[in-house]
Amino acid sequence: DTAVSQTPKYLVTQMGNDKSIKCEQNLGHDTMYWYKQDSKKFLKIMFSYNNKELIINETVPNRFSPKSPDKAHLNLHINSLELGDSAVYFCASSQGYELAGNTGELFFGEGSRLTVL
Amino acid sequence: AQKVTQAQTEISVVEKEDVTLDCVYETRDTTYYLFWYKQPPSGELVFLIRRNSFDEQNEISGRYSWNFQKSTSSFNFTITASQVVDSAVYFCALSEGSDTDKLIFGTGTRLQVFP
Numbered sequence: 001d002t003a004v005s006q007t008p009k010y011l012v013t014q015m016g017n018d019k020s021i022k023c024e025q026n027l028g029h030d031t032m033y034w035y036k037q038d039s040k041k042f043l044k045i046m047f048s049y050n051n052k053e054l055i056i057n058e059t060v061p062n063r064f065s066p067k068s069p070d071k072a073h074l075n076l077h078i079n080s081l082e083l084g085d086s087a088v089y090f091c092a093s094s095q096g097y098e099l100a101g102n103t104g105e106l107f108f109g110e111g112s113r114l115t116v117l
Numbered sequence: 118a119q120k121v122t123q124a125q126t127e128i129s130v131v132e133k134e135d136v137t138l139d140c141v142y143e144t145r146d147t148t149y150y151l152f153w154y155k156q157p158p159s160g161e162l163v164f165l166i167r168r169n170s171f172d173e174q175n176e177i178s179g180r181y182s183w184n185f186q187k188s189t190s191s192f193n194f195t196i197t198a199s200q201v202v203d204s205a206v207y208f209c210a211l212s213e214g215s216d217t218d219k220l221i222f223g224t225g226t227r228l229q230v231f232p
Contacts (some may be wrong), residue, residue, distance in 0.1 A: 030148065031218055041156075041206055043222040055218050090162065094218075106220060108162040 003027050006028035006091045013081060014117055020077045023091030025050045031055070032074040033106065034066060035090040043090070049074050081116045088113045120145045123223035130199050131231050134148065138194045138226045140209030146179050147172075148214025151192045156225070157205040165207075168192065168215075199230045 004025045013019055017097040025032060033056075048056035063079045064078045078085060092106040120143040130136045142151065153165040166176060176183045180200075184193045196203055209223040221232050 026141060033218075033220075034218045041227075042224045043225075044223075045219055050218065088160065092162075105164040105167055106162075107164070110161050 002094055002109075004091055004107050006089075006112045008112060009110060010113050011116075012115045012117065015081055015083060017081050018077070018079045018083060019114070020075055021089055021091075021114070022073070022075045023109060024073050025091075025093040025107070026072065027093055027095070027107060028072075029093035029095045029107070030071055030092040031094050032068065032071070033094075034074065034076050035092060035108075037088040037090060037111070039087070046089075047074075047076075052116040078114075081114075083116050086114055086116045119146075119211055119213055119221050120148075121209050121221055121223035123207075123209055123226050125223070125226045127227040127229070129229045129231065133198050134230075135197045136199050136228065136230075138196075138207050138209075138228065140192045140194065140223060142190050142192065142209070142211045143210060144213055145213050146213040147189060150212045150214075152210040152212075152220065153183065153192075154208045154210060154222075155205045156208065162208075165194075171192060191192050196228075199228075201230050201232055204228060204230045 006023045031050045033048045037043045045058050046060045047066045049068045051071050065077045068074045088111040090111045091109040094106045122141045143165045147168045151168045173185050180197045182195045206227045207226045208225045210220045212220045
């Protein structure tokens with residue numbers, strides 16, 4: 001049973017289209033994230049949600065809209081796709097640092113490779 | 118502002134060599150957390166270690182060891198007797214106590230281990 005699962009794993013689409021990537025975690029974590037990894041492997045946080053509430057929005061264009069229907073899901077919708085949106089998008093979750101013995105690590109999904117033509 | 122620098126873009130070694138991956142960080146917080154993640158060719162991100170700023174003890178886990186030095190703001194990672202399966206991109210990352218939800222990654226070091 002995959003802890004953090006993302007769909008689809010690969011997505012090829014034309015400029016101007018709208019697409020969504022879904023993410024689900026079965027770890028019972030309160031916090032979920034979206035990270036973007038560009039072609040040079042640079043990983044940057046986009047959004048963070050804690051218990052369905054937006055915590056971090058890292059100056060991401062408003063064409064990107066995350067949605068968290070419940071704390072186990074964080075979906076990413078992208079409008080009017082541009083060539084520069086081509087990247088691998090990683091969903092992640094964590095429990096946070098408060099719990100004793102918790103490592104504070106992020107558990108990542110396998111990534112969704114988005115290619116915009 | 119927080120920042121993580123991994124100056125080595127790519128390292129190539131031959132199997133059984135020891136290799137050290139450097140990580141230098143910047144932060145104004147006195148409480149912070151440092152991480153290493155591994156990204157093998159298959160693409161997933163694998164957690165290796167987390168260290169908090171109050172724990173400067175070095176850690177060893179099998180062939181992996183980490184050297185945390187606050188005096189030089191470094192958190193270096195050494196693989197002894199490297200193996201081909203160690204080939205991956207390794208990321209150092211930092212989160213600050215004031216904003217633990219935000220993990221700042223370095224640019225990664227690609228390690229290639231040749232047989």
